[in-house]
Every structure is written in C-alpha cells, then in structure tokens.
Amino acid sequence: MRLRQAWERLSLYLPVLLMGLLALSTWWLVRNAPTPVQPAAERPVAHEPDYYMRDFSVKTFDAAGRLASEVRGTLAQHYPDTDTLEIDQARMRSVSATGQVTTASALRAVSNADGSEVQLFGQARVVREPVARTGAAPTPQLEFAGEFLHAWTRDERVRSNQPVTLRRGGDVFTADSLDYDHLSQVLQLQGRVHGTLQPAPARR
Template identity: 65%
Template sequence: MRSRTQRAWDRIAVYLPVLLMGLLALGSWWLVRNAPSVPSDAQEAPRGHEPDYFMQNFSVKNFGADGTLLSEVRGDMGRHYPDTDTLEIDRMRLRSVDAAGRLTHASSERAVSNADGSEVQLFGNARVVRDAATGARAPTQPQLSFEGEYLHVWPQLERVRSNLPVTLTRGKDQFTADGLEYDNLAQVLKMQGNVRGTLSAKNADKKSR
C-alpha cells in the first residue's frame, strides 16, 4: 500500500513543474487581459510652445529652383518653435526680390516667420518698402511703403494685410486707414475704417481734368 502511494506521488512530482509553469502562464495571461489599457494620448507628453534652438545675429536665405535668391531674413536674435515650425525674430530685417527683379525691404521690432520666410508677421514699428520700378520692360512705378504697428506680409505673393492703423505712401501720395489689404499681383487695394488721403499737386491736377 505504501509503495503504491509512493509511486503515485513520484508520478505527480514528475509532472508538478509542468503544471506549475502552466498555471503561471495562465495567470500571466489573465493579468495582461484584465489590466487597464493605457490611453494612446498618454504615451507621449504633449510638447509646449518652447524653443528648441536659438540664433544670434543670423541670416536665413531662401532660393528658387534655379538658385536665384528670393528672400533673406536677418535678425539680432531668433527662436525656433518646433510645435508650429515658426521663427520668432527680434529686430527683423527682410529683403525680397520679385519676378521682375524689384526689391522689397521690411523691418520691425519683432517678427514671426514661417519656415521658408514666405509669410511674415511684423510687430512694432513695422515697415515694408517696395523700391521704385523704372525700365523699358515695365511701366514706371513709384516707391510704395506701408507703416504701422502690425503688418502681415507675403513677400513672394506681394501681399500686405493689417487690421490695425496703417499708413500707405506711394510716391508723394499718402493715405491712412484703420485697416488695409493690398494685393500687388491682382492690383487690388482695400482700405477699411477711417480713410484719409493726401495727393500730390501733380496727381491732383490729373484727377481734376
């Protein structure tokens, strides 16, 4: 009797490690299956609006497919924000060349530009000046400038917009408005709010005739 019992326990002892491993595996599977899932948006902490690098006394140039310089942005200090891929610039100076070779200059106390400089917002003593155009291929155009505390500029599209008071000067003519939208390619100028203008004597004579 004792020998039969001993043999039975011996057989159980042989299979006991296998049974224990099976129970452990089953328990692990049950724990994994019933554990609370982690939200996908919690896997990576959201990044704040913090700069990832700085530049001092820098210059950023944008070239066309043929290697022609399209625009250049300079600044005393630049901060790049990866979440918006924008560059915030202190004491910004911009120089842009259009398809006809005319120069446009811009400056402000602070600016925010997109990655390639094709869209720039100017804050504080903002000024945009397009040089006068003279030549046989294009009609003569006087110097054109925009001044205000805020200007939104698209250099290559030759557009300027502002929702704050702005002064527009074309040659010797000057206009002021509470807001402005200017599209040089479409030859459209919209001025909003309290609009006032001063025409030079030469242009005033033309209008009176």
C-alpha cells in the same frame, strides 16, 4: 494487500490533487508574473525653441546665383511645434524675378518655414522700391507702416487689422485696416480712412 488498497484509494484522489496543484501553480504564476509595460502617454510638444541664432544674416540665391532674399536680426528662435521662426529686430530684403526689391523691418517677426508668410510686430514697415520703366516714369515707391503687418511674399499681398499708413510716392493714406493685393492691383482700406493726394507733375 494493504499497500494495494492504499494505492487504489490514492489513485481515486490523484486527479483531484493534480487539478488542485495545477490551479495553485497557475494562480502563483499569474500573481507573480511581471505586469506588462504600459505605453507611455504621448507628451504634447511644448512651445520651446530647439535652436537659436544671434546677430545673424541668412541669404538665399536663385539658380543664376543672384541674391533672392536676406534676413537679418539680433536673435532668431525656431519652434518645432509650429515650425516657425521668431526674429527680434528683424530686417528682410527680397528681390523678385523681375528685379523688384521689397524690404521689411519690425521689432519682432514671425515667419513660417519657407518665409512665404511673415507677421511683423512693432514699428512694422514694408517698402516696395521704385522700378524703372522703359519710356515711362518709374513706378513710385510704395510703403506700408503700422504696429502690425501680415505679408505674403509669394502672393505679394499685405494685410493689417490695425491702423496703418500707406504712402505711394507723395500720396498718403491712413485707415483702421488694410488689404493690398499687388498682383490684382486691388487696395482695400476700411474704418476711418483719410487720404492726401499730391497733384500730378505738370507735363512739359
């Protein structure tokens, strides 16, 4: 009888004990469970080169195997964050589909991935060589020179927000800034503009 009475008393408190054990075990599991791994914060891409070339020359050719462009320099560094190529002692040469040759040089150049946009710094120079024309005099050489030139090779455009010198044959112009669009044949010179025009050769 005593055993039965003890069991009946224990059975009254058994649910409470089980609930307490369950709560205790849950608290222990939560306390000792490993914390979830926090996702690492994305690190900003540093402006550091991922590859470089020294004393290099890179040439590209068109579908017919003709030389389309050549880039040379003492050091080239590629920056993945901007996808640009920085070149020291840059020397560039391009040939259009019509055979027009354009050369460029500078102490330093910054080019985008496909070479369609180039910024030239320090002793910058862009030259369009003369082009022979059937039954007419060749087009005169066109030269841009300054400490900074911004060129778009596909659009055949040259800009500068710094003093620049333009030579076309024997004619010479200087200005504080320049915007030249070869395709539309529009030249804009701003600031202190000076020009020297040579007389046209006498016809025989």
